[in-house]
Amino acid sequence: MNLDFSPEDAAFREEARAFIAQNYPQELRDKQNRGEDLGREDYLSWHRILAKKGWSAPSWPKEFGGTDWTPTQKYIWSEEQARADTIGILPFGVAMLAPVIYTFGTQEQKEKFLPGIRDGQVWWCQGYSEPGAGSDLASLKCKAERVTGDDGKEYYIVNGQKTWTTLGQHADWGFFLVRTDPNSKPQAGISFLLIDMKTPGIEVRRITTLEGGHEVNDVFLDNVKVPVENRVFHENQGWTCAKALLAHERSGIAGVARSKRGLERVREIATTERSDAGGPLLADPFFKRKVAELEIDLTALEFTELRTLAGESSGKGPGTESSILKIKGTEIQQRLHELALEAVGHYGAPYLRDLGHNANIGPDYAEGLAGDYFNGRKTSIYGGSNEIQRNIIAKMVLGL
């Protein structure tokens, strides 16, 4: 039992750190520092740089472009990215869809879709939730009927509505869960379709979230024609793909390295901000206690994740621990948002989105903290709400 990094690991850390320092785009860094909303090209620029290096999809099997890193190296990589405040790689293609394609897809699908995902050329979005199907995802209604087209080929005609489609406004393609058999049990009649978002009949409509941002969308599908070869896995067995994808969606979700960086930021703010007594806020006994408790809980999460990683490396697959990591990881992210907002006092209130950036109101670090707090409430809701995660643990781990 030890925490020692091997000389190879230490060398890898040096390499990762140097690569980020030399290659992270300055323009992107500036926009982040100014707190500007990022556009499509901003999101993809870092992805494409990593793709050239061969580091855009570390967890994939080597044959499709994975790095073959050890769990320790993956851990180091996530630490170094957080340390340098890089943006993350969008999860929809690399982390969510790709494992479904390389696990369940045909050879043609692998060849057609994986390179675009890996290289950051194609933007994917997720069509899972519906207005009537949230936690009870299997009750989804979006309908796909199989028809023979005028060209003699087989198509699905898709009708329905998807919602909470994150960053769908930028998407080239989407992966959708649709109902292909309305008469069987809910889980049994679902298929997994890949849909070109430029297909006629698709409308992406903005949902403005409570902090004022445009992150999620409604997607309306009106007689959308999808070639049958864009179905992954068997007809009516899409639920198998969906479950596999959700497990992957959860595994990176602890966000330990990012939360460590967030905690540093809270400490920096609380060193500058004054307490009622006149000293640094961080010396206020009540505030200080909350910081200490958060730091301890983050340490517990980190070591639970390390234990999970160690289990993986000695051959045990990513188990239901990912549900624990999701619950604790998101709770900690939310507590960080709370503390940061609390720390800035009065300057949590100004809403500067419409004034443009550099409004010069209050300290720079206060800008956007209220937005982060409000937006951050999503984390305990998405990816299977934290209550659903508890159901999963109760059933899968405790055998209830």
Next chain:
Amino acid sequence: MDFSFTEEQSMLRDTVASYLADNYSFEQRRDALRAEPGWRPAVWKAFAEELGILGAPFSEELGGLGGGSTDNMVIMEELGKSLVVEPYLGTVVIGGGFLKHSGYAGAADMIASIIGGETIIAFAYAEPQARYTWQDLKTTAKKDGAGYVLNGHKAVVIGAPYATHLIVTARTGGGQRDAQGVSVFIVPKSAKGVTTRDYPTVDGFRASEVTFENVALGADALIGSEGAALPLVEKVIDEAIVATCAEACGVFRRLHEGTLEYTKQRKQFGQPISQFQVLQHRMVDMFIQLEQSISMTYMADIKLADSDHERAKGASAAKVQIGKAAKFIGQNAIQLHGGMGMTDEMAIGHYFKRATMIENAFGSTDHHLARYEGLSLGKAA
């Protein structure tokens, strides 16, 4: 990075578990605690001779098994699962810790006698006025020729009724709460002037109020350097904390498993109460607390080998997690057992009592939060 146990450690775990399964049932324990002397010397003899575990964390030159703190952790978790009262913590972890770390001249002989099961140690550090400030000492050791004269009152010395020796913190200089002037002595319990008032504790141990009245000690009673032993005391207590956290993990496992089993067989409203989602989520939260406690115990064990600062931070952080988990898991285990949880006849309440006493052992949750704050945020604030 490695979170696995060695083959020796896994064997150690199996050995202890299988011995306790045969010899330490809930009923066997209960009968022993009700009778005198309140513990089982035969069990201790088996630990020494049959299992050989009393040498687990000592080097092979000293006659031990060549392990370290991780071996203590493995053993303590198993002892926790069976609510063992025999004094492994006081004798091997704490007594052994002082002897190993201090460069004490008589250490080799003393450790040999610990491994053999003859020497049993209790740690007399707490005082009625001091709460969790280890250097707040009214007990004094005045220089007298080459030796010392010891006077004072030590509070709730766990395991003192079974002990052959006491390790005692006493002031050889400085003011009552000064860091300087703290010394450590090893005192035979049979020494003239040592009196004990023995009693049981709520979690099944025996303890004593210990009074020293002009106890004459030779120069060879001093462990560590005179007047400068506080860092040694802190190090050994941090090791004791990690061992206690491991014990707690064993206790928590039983509390959690016992609750799962009970809710699966207890029927109300025509179904097992484990079917109710509100109880399922409670048991999931208990499980998460257990897992986080295990993670923190491993973390703190690894940090024992680090700098004083990191070691202290790790031990306090772990103790905070264990303290909170003790309350959450313990109280909910009783709650989910309903009325049955309130009875003396069921094991669950006994695990709850041990968990609750662990909460305050070697410092409460608040104490360790404050200590952690000082270590992690002290400079920034």
